[in-house]
Amino acid sequence: MKTALITGITGQDGSYLAEFLLGKDYRVVGMVRRSSVDRFERLEHMEGKIELIQGDLSDQTSLDIAVRDVKPDEIYNLAAQSFVPTSWNQPGLTGEVTGLGVTRVLEAMRKNRPQARFYQASSSEMFGKVLETPQRETTPFYPRSPYGIAKVYGHWITVNYRESYDLFCCSGILFNHESPRRGFEFVSRKVSDCVARIKAGKMEHINMGNLDARRDWGFAGDYVEAMWMMLQQDEPRDFVVSTGVSHSVRDLLDAAFSAAGMKWEDYVRIDPKLIRPAEVDTLIGDATKAERELGWTPKVSFEELMEMMVQADMKRHGVA
Ligand code: NAP
Ligand code: G4F
Numbered sequence: 001m002k003t004a005l006i007t008g009i010t011g012q013d014g015s016y017l018a019e020f021l022l023g024k025d026y027r028v029v030g031m032v033r034r035s036s037v038d039r040f041e042r043l044e045h046m047e048g049k050i051e052l053i054q055g056d057l058s059d060q061t062s063l064d065i066a067v068r069d070v071k072p073d074e075i076y077n078l079a080a081q082s083f084v085p086t087s088w089n090q091p092g093l094t095g096e097v098t099g100l101g102v103t104r105v106l107e108a109m110r111k112n113r114p115q116a117r118f119y120q121a122s123s124s125e126m127f128g129k130v131l132e133t134p135q136r137e138t139t140p141f142y143p144r145s146p147y148g149i150a151k152v153y154g155h156w157i158t159v160n161y162r163e164s165y166d167l168f169c170c171s172g173i174l175f176n177h178e179s180p181r182r183g184f185e186f187v188s189r190k191v192s193d194c195v196a197r198i199k200a201g202k203m204e205h206i207n208m209g210n211l212d213a214r215r216d217w218g219f220a221g222d223y224v225e226a227m228w229m230m231l232q233q234d235e236p237r238d239f240v241v242s243t244g245v246s247h248s249v250r251d252l253l254d255a256a257f258s259a260a261g262m263k264w265e266d267y268v269r270i271d272p273k274l275i276r277p278a279e280v281d282t283l284i285g286d287a288t289k290a291e292r293e294l295g296w297t298p299k300v301s302f303e304e305l306m307e308m309m310v311q312a313d314m315k316r317h318g319v320a
Contacts, residue, residue, distance in 0.1 A: 001026065001027050002027070003027040003070060003071060003072045004026045004027070004073065004074045005030075005031065005074070005075045006021075006028065006031065006076045007030075007031045007055070007075075007076070007078055007105060008031075008077070008078030008079030009028075009043065009050070010030070010032055010039060010043060011078060011082070012179060012181045013078050013220055013223070014042070014043075014076075014078050014176075014222055015042035015043055015046075016181070016223075017076060017078070018030060018046055018179040020221075020224050022046065022050070027051070028046075029050070029051045029291035029293070030043070030050055031052075031053055031054070031079070032052050032053075032054060033055065034054055039314065042181050043166040043200075056077070057080075057105065060107065061274060063104050063107075063108035063203075064107075064108045064111065065104075066108070067109055067112040071113060072116050073117065074119070074231050075109055075118045076121075076227060077118065078121045079101065080097060080098040080101070080121065080150075080151075081093055081097045081098050081147070082147070082183075082212060083147075083183070083186070084094020084125065084145050084147045084214045085185075085276060087145050087148075088145065088276075088277055094146045094150050095146065095149075095153075097154040098151060099150035099154055100149070100153070102120060102153070102154035102157050102158060103157050105118075106118065106157065106158070109167065110161065110165055115312070116169065117169075117170070117231040118158070118161075118169040119170050119171075119172060119231055120158040120169065120170070120172070121227075122154065122158070122172060122238075123147075123151045123173065124147035124174065124216070124283050125143060125145065125151055126140065126141040126143050126146070126148055126151050126173065126241075127141060127143075127280075128141065128142045128145075128148050128280050129142045129144055130142070130280075130283065133282075135173075135242075135283065135284065135286065136240055136286040136288070136289070137173065137289055141155075143251065145276070148245060154171075155171050155238075158170075158171045159238070159239060162166060167236075169236055170230040170236045170237060170238060171230060171238040172230055172238070172239055173238065173240045173241070173285075174223055174226075174241045175216040175241065175285045176216065176217050176218070176283070177217070177219060177220040177223040178218075178219065179219060179220040179309070180308060180309050180312035180319075182309070187249060187252065187285070188217065188252060188305075189309065189313075190206075191206070191253060192309035194267075195257055195259070195262070195310050195314075196310065196313035196316065196320075197315040198260075199260050199314060199317070200261070200314075200317040200319045202272060202317065204267070205271070206268055207269050207270065207271035208253070208268050209270070209271065209274030210249065210276070210279055211268075211270070212248060212250070213248065213279060213282070214281065214283065214284070215247065215249075215283050216244065216284045217252070218242065218243045218300070218302075219299070219308075222299050223241055223298075226239065226241045226290055226294060229290075229295070235292070237293070239287070239293070239294065240287050242298075243301075244284065244286060245252065246282065251302075255302065255303055255307075256310050259306055259307045259310040259311070260310055
């Protein structure tokens with residue numbers, strides 16, 4: 001039985017990855033940071049099947065102890081301050097956790113478990129003000145937020161530990177991926193939840209930011225499989241993971257409101273406070289390498305994804 005250590009297991013991707021690895025008969029250990037309240041709702045259905053250990057990406061000792069005690073075969077570093085707007089208000093913390101935190105996990109592995117395989121959750125936000133379309137593994141980075149900049153650091157330190165110490169380190173450059181477990185502040189979940197609230201008569205309109213921004217949106221359940229596939233290869237390499245289809249936020253509103261039989265134009269207001277100081281205008285990925293070398297392809301389309309999210313939120317709000 002293989003053992004996987006997942007940082008960020010309480011997040012969206014952590015919960016899908018834990019489920020996926022349990023299905024492959026892994027021993028799954030998740031690292032969680034201490035809190036005065038437990039926030040394990042994404043993990044409740046796996047209670048008794050996964051183990052949890054305390055640790056924080058800003059604390060080297062906790063990571064050393066976790067890696068030393070768990071003795072993982074695979075380490076998935078998913079923990080991060082992952083919300084882009086927060087990174088302008090908390091740039092130092094974002095750099096500490098999303099950037100330097102990667103070095104700390106790599107150091108814990110190098111010192112305590114060098115034979116383990118390491119996955120870094122890199123991001124299409126690194127492409128930022130894109131220098132090539134579509135974006136692939138060789139596209140230069142031009143990040144547009146403290147978050148994107150921290151992820152560029154995390155990406156290159158992963159490459160550097162592979163090249164400096166011959167460790168098995170992979171970086172997955174994942175484009176936006178969503179699900180009914182997505183955090184409520186991200187645009188897809190904000191919209192699916194608000195659609196359900198409007199349908200339930202709990203709110204009247206929704207405030208939005210830039211409707212022209214375009215993203216390559218996929219389903220988180222599909223994307224965690226690609227993370228695992230990267231660590232099963234003979235050689236460590238980096239991969240773009242994306243659907244290759246781009247939609248605007250306006251398209252997303254259209255898909256979500258239509259799924260509930262409504263017209264978005266009747267409910268949406270623009271709030272200038274939600275416009276970002278520097279925007280990533282458009283992202284679209286080219287996952288040819290992942291398809292060719294991992295055999296990975298996405299299964300859920302954008303329309304199916306939004307339908308799934310709206311249905312799940314309508315059920316939660318008692319209107320489905
Ligand atoms: P998420 O839902 O925001 O989860 C982030 C996780 O990180 C949570 O478990 C959080 O714990 C944990 N965390 C935050 N600060 C920490 C710290 N100081 N020490 C330890 N754990 C900490 O993010 P996600 O959507 O699952 O994304 C997973 C990873 O992929 C992130 O690194 C994200 O930046 C990256 N990524 C995501 C996407 C996407 O579209 N989802 C695309 C590309 C890359 P709490 O529950 O305690 O807050
Ligand atoms: O859903 P978002 O907040 O995601 P964003 O900024 O693209 O970042 C997500 O994907 C990255 C991968 O590319 C991850 F690395 C990162 O951790 C995170 O998961 O915003 C998407 C777009 C933006 O252009 C934003 O300006 O939607 C636009 N938008 C328009 N109105 C809005 C809103 N975004 C949010 N969150 N809320 C709005 O009301």
